[in-house]
C-alpha cells in the first residue's frame with residue numbers, strides 16, 4: 001500500500017478518474033472486486049493487468065457505467081458515475097460490431113446516437129476509418145474483415161465520438177502476434193495525436209509495459225489493487241529499441257515477479 | 264430424383280406426378296379421384312363465381328387478421344421470453360404445451376366463447392400461427408451477442424432504441440423464420456376453423472363439395488389452398504435469403 005501512496009503523490013497530472021472503495025459481487029455470489037481504490041491521471045495511458053478472472057473487465061465496465069458496483073463509487077472529474085456518458089467511449093474485447101451494418105454505419109453508430117446530423121457524421125466516420133488504416137473498406141461488412149481489422153473498426157467507432165476517456169478491454173486478445181504489434185504501434189501513434197486518457201485491460205505483461213504510463217496490478221479474485229507501477233520509458237525511441245530498453249525489461253521482470261506468485 | 268445419373272428438375276417430377284394422377288383418375292375408376300384435367304376445369308369454372316369470391320374474401324379476411332394478431336402478440340412475447348428468465352419460466356411451459364398440443368381440439372372451445380362465426384375462425388388462425396413465432400423470436404433474441412446491447416448502452420442508447428436497433432435487427436433471421444412457419448400454420452388454422460364452424464368461407468365450400476360428392480371442385484379448392492400456403496411461405500423465404508448473409512456470420 002505504501003508503494004501505491006508513494007506513486008500517487010508522485011503523479012503530477014490531474015486525476016480524471018477516481019475509483020473509491022469499489023466492491024462488486026455478482027448475482028449468484030461471485031465476489032469479483034473488493035476494496036479497489038485508484039486514481040487515473042488525465043492524459044495518460046493506464047493499464048489493468050492481472051490473471052484471467054481477477055475482475056479487470058468488471059472494473060472497466062464499472063468505470064464505464066455499464067455495471068453498478070455493490071459498494072463504493074467512481075468519480076469522473078469529481079462527479080459520480082451513474083451510467084455511461086459522452087465523456088467515455090468503450091472498445092469491446094469481441095469488437096461488438098453490428099453484423100448487418102457496413103463499416104461506415106458501424107463507425108457512425110455512436111455519433112448517430114448522439115444526434116449528429118447525417119452528412120456530418122458521415123464525414124467524421126470516413127476520417128476515423130482512414131485514421132485507423134481502413135480507408136477503402138467503408139462499404140465492407142464486418143464478416144468480410146479479419147479480426148485485427150474488425151478491432152480497428154471498433155477503435156474508430158470509439159474515437160469518432162471524441163470522448164476524453166477511451167476504455168479498451170483486451171483489444172488485441174483475438175489478434176495474431178504480428179498484427180498485434182503493428183496495431184499497438186499504430187494505436188500509440190494515434191493516441192499521441194488525440195490526447196486522450198486511456199484505460200486499457202490486458203493480460204500480457206509486455207503489452208502493459210509497452211503501451212502504458214501506469215500499470216495497475218490486480219490480485220486474483222476478489223480483485224484488489226496489488227501494486228501500481230509507473231513506467232518511465234523513453235517513448236521517443238523506436239518500438240524495437242523500446243522492446244530492448246533496460247528499463248522496459250526491468251519492469252517486465254518486476255511485474256512477472258509479482259504475477260508468478262499467483263500461479 | 265435422378266435418371267441415367269442426371270438430376271431431373273423439380274418441374275419435371277411435378278409433370279410426372281400430374282400425368283400419373285391424370286391416368287389414375289381416368290382409368291382407375293375411383294369416384295373420389297377425378298382426372299387432373301377435370302379438376303383444373305372445375306377450378307377455372309369455380310374462380311369467377313360469386314360464391315367462390317365471397318368465400319375467398321371471408322377466408323382471407325380471417326387469415327390475415329388472425330395472422331396479424333399472431334405477429335403483433337407473438338413477437339413481443341417471444342422477445343420478453345428471450346430477455347427475461349422470469350418471464351421465460353412463467354410462460355415457457357405453456358408455450359411448449361401449445362406448440363405440440365392437438366390444437367384442433369381447442370377450436371370448439373372458441374366456438375363456445377366466441378360463437379359460430381368469423382371470430383372463432385380468426386381465433387383459430389391466431390392459435391395455430393402464434394407459437395412458432397413466439398419460439399423462433401425467443402431463440403433469435405437469446406442468440407444476440409450480449410456485447411451488442413451493451414455497446415449501444417455505452418453510447419447512450421435508451422432501452423427502446425436498444426430494442427429496435429439491436430435486438431430486433433439481430434434476431435430478424437429467426438423472427439422471419441418464425442413468421443414463415445406461422446404463415447403455413449395459419450393456413451391450417453383457417454381451414455380447420457372454417458371446417459369446424461362449417462358455415463363460412465372455404466370451409467363451407469369444402470363441406471358443400473364433399474357432401475355432394477363434387478370431387479372435381481373439392482380437389483380444385485384443395486390445390487388452391489396448397490398453392491397459397493406454398494407461395495406465401497416462399498415469399499417470406501425470399502426475404503429470408505436476402506438477409507441471410509449476415510445471419511451466417513454472427
Ligand SMILES: Nc1ncnc2c1ncn2[C@@H]1O[C@H](COP(=O)(O)OP(=O)(O)O)[C@@H](O)[C@H]1O
Nearest residue numbers: 026030032051052053054055056057058059221
Ligand atoms: N455476469 C456475471 N455474472 C456472474 N459472475 C461473473 C459475471 N461476469 C464475470 N463474472 C465473474 O467475475 C469474475 C471476474 O470476471 P472478469 O471481470 O470478466 O475478469 P477478467 O476480465 O479479469 O478476466 C470471474 O470469476 C467471472 O467468472
Ligand SMILES: [Mg+2]
Nearest residue numbers: 056057058170
Ligand atoms: Mg476480461
